[in-house]
Amino acid sequence: MSDQPLTEAEIELALSDLPGWSHIGDRLEQTWTFGGHLQALAAATAVGFLNEQRDHHADLTINYNRLRVSTTTHSAGNKVSAKDTDLARAVSDLLA
Numbered sequence: 001m002s003d004q005p006l007t008e009a010e011i012e013l014a015l016s017d018l019p020g021w022s023h024i025g026d027r028l029e030q031t032w033t034f035g036g037h038l039q040a041l042a043a044a045t046a047v048g049f050l051n052e053q054r055d056h057h058a059d060l061t062i063n064y065n066r067l068r069v070s071t072t073t074h075s076a077g078n079k080v081s082a083k084d085t086d087l088a089r090a091v092s093d094l095l096a
């Protein structure tokens, strides 16, 4: 998968099919809210396995019952690439 930075138009097109994801700075982000802390922790662990499978590692931040998933591509100069849109889709499928 290409790690070339996507253009703004390409990112907007991808986001039109990625409900809940936002382009913030040079990252794609979404925050999920769970019934409690342990559910958020379990979700973060599941996303961690997905990160490992893809060798593309979203930043995971837990605040009590919320999990923020945030991804960018270092090798694209810390810009959004297809690796991020692809990971975002996989995370959404996992947490749906």
Ligand SMILES: C[C@H](O)[C@H](O)[C@H]1CNC2=NC(N)=NC(=O)C2=N1
Pocket: 055, 056, 057, 058, 059, 071, 072, 073, 074, 075, 076
């Ligand atoms: C060598 C290894 O494939 C790279 O460092 C990977 C690892 N995980 C990564 N994760 C993220 N989010 N962005 C990257 O560019 C990235 N690069």
